[in-house]
Amino acid sequence: MPKLEVLGEIQRKSMLMWPCLEHDDAPWTPMAKPLSESKVALVTTAGLHVRGDKPFIATQQGGDTSFRVIPRSTGAADIIQSHTSIGFDHTGIYRDLNVTFPIDRLQELVDQGKIGSLSDNYYSYMGALRDVTGIVEDSGPEVARRLKDEGVEVVLLTPT
Amino acid sequence: MLAVPFFFGNALGEPDNPEYQHRILQATFDLLDRNHGPVLEQLPDDMVPDVLVQGSELTASEPETLSAADELTSLRAYYEQWVNAHDGRTAVGLSVIPQRRFRGVVRFIEGYISGEESDIKERPEDVSVPQFIRYCVDDLKAFYYEARMAQRPDGADRDIHDWFWSKTAMGALTMALAQRMRDDDDEAAKAVAYGIAR
Numbered sequence: 001m002p003k004l005e006v007l008g009e010i011q012r013k014s015m016l017m018w019p020c021l022e023h024d025d026a027p028w029t030p031m032a033k034p035l036s037e038s039k040v041a042l043v044t045t046a047g048l049h050v051r052g053d054k055p056f057i058a059t060q061q062g063g064d065t066s067f068r069v070i071p072r073s074t075g076a077a078d079i080i081q082s083h084t085s086i087g088f089d090h091t092g093i094y095r096d097l098n099v100t101f102p103i104d105r106l107q108e109l110v111d112q113g114k115i116g117s118l119s120d121n122y123y124s125y126m127g128a129l130r131d132v133t134g135i136v137e138d139s140g141p142e143v144a145r146r147l148k149d150e151g152v153e154v155v156l157l158t159p160t
Numbered sequence: 161m162l163a164v165p166f167f168f169g170n171a172l173g174e175p176d177n178p179e180y181q182h183r184i185l186q187a188t189f190d191l192l193d194r195n196h197g198p199v200l201e202q203l204p205d206d207m208v209p210d211v212l213v214q215g216s217e218l219t220a221s222e223p224e225t226l227s228a229a230d231e232l233t234s235l236r237a238y239y240e241q242w243v244n245a246h247d248g249r250t251a252v253g254l255s256v257i258p259q260r261r262f263r264g265v266v267r268f269i270e271g272y273i274s275g276e277e278s279d280i281k282e283r284p285e286d287v288s289v290p291q292f293i294r295y296c297v298d299d300l301k302a303f304y305y306e307a308r309m310a311q312r313p314d315g316a317d318r319d320i321h322d323w324f325w326s327k328t329a330m331g332a333l334t335m336a337l338a339q340r341m342r343d344d345d346d347e348a349a350k351a352v353a354y355g356i357a358r
Contacts, residue, residue: 028197077249088168089212091317096175
C-alpha cells in the first residue's frame with residue numbers, strides 16, 4: 001500500500017484505525033531447504049475466484065471470510081474478482097492479472113529453476129475484512145491444512 | 161513481509177511489466193534468507209502512486225450520449241476488441257449474464273432506481289436483489305473500462321476514471337443508483353451502496 005502521507009485524510013485515518021491482529025507468539029520458521037527445491041503456493045486476499053464459482057458477498061457482517069480454491073491449471077481468462085471494496089483501482093488487474101495474482105511470474109520462476117515447484121491449488125480470500133474471526137477459527141486453518149497436505153513449503157501471500 | 165509503496169490493487173507494481181514484477185517477487189523471496197523474524201522490510205523504490213478518485217470527486221458533465229443503453233451498445237465493438245486482444249480474458253462475468261444482454265441489465269437498474277419492484281430472471285434465488293445489482297454494476301464497470309482501454313490503448317488510468325464518472329451516461333446512472341440504495345430503508349441495500357459508488 002502507499003505510504004500513509006500519500007493517502008487522503010479519510011483513507012489514512014481508516015488505515016490507522018483498521019482492526020489489525022497482532023501475533024507476538026507467531027513461531028519463526030527458517031527455510032529447511034532452498035527456494036529452488038521448495039514447493040510454493042499462492043494465496044491472495046484479492047477476492048479472486050474461478051469464473052462461475054460463487055462470488056464473495058458484500059453484505060456479510062464484518063466481511064466474507066470464506067475462501068475459494070483456484071486450481072493452478074486455471075487460465076487467467078477464467079479468474080475473476082468479486083472484491084467488495086471500491087477503495088482501490090481495478091484498472092491494474094483489468095489489464096494484467098499478474099499485478100495482483102502472479103500466476104505467470106511464478107511459472108516463469110519455476111522454468112528458470114528459481115522455484116522448485118508449484119502447488120496444484122492456489123487459494124483466495126476477500127480482503128478489507130473488519131472481522132477476521134472466521135479466518136482465524138475456520139477458513140484459515142482449513143487452507144493451512146490443505147497446503148500442508150499438498151506438501152507446500154512456501155506460501156506467497158498477495159494483497160489486493 | 162515486504163512493504164511496497166504501490167496503490168491498492170497493484171501489489172506487484174505495474175500491470176504488463178513482467179520485469180518489474182519479477183523484481184518485486186525477487187525482493188520478496190529474498191526475505192526467506194533472513195535468520196530471524198518477524199521480518200518487515202520496505203521496498204527501496206520510492207514512488208508516489210496515483211490515488212484513486214471516486215465518482216463524487218469528479219464533476220459530471222453532459223453525457224456524450226443520452227441513453228446508458230445506447231452508449232453501452234456503442235462501446236460493444238471496443239469491448240469485444242479488448243477481449244479478443246487478451247485471449248478471451250475479461251473482468252466481466254460476476255452476474256453470469258452475457259454482455260450482449262447488458263441492455264436488459266441497464267433496464268433492470270433503471271427500474272430499480274425509479275422505485276419499481278425491479279428484478280431480473282438471471283438472479284439466482286439465493287442472491288438478494290441488492291447483492292445481484294452489485295455484481296451487475298461490477299460487470300458494467302468492467303465492460304466500460306475494458307472498452308475504453310481498447311479505444312485509448314495509451315490512456316492513463318486516471319483518464320479512464322475521469323471519463324467514466326464525468327463523461328458517460330453509465331457513470332451518471334451508477335451514481336444515481338448508489339444514491340437510491342443509500343436512501344433505501346433496507347439495510348442490505350444501504351450496505352451495498354457503498355460499493356456501488358461514493
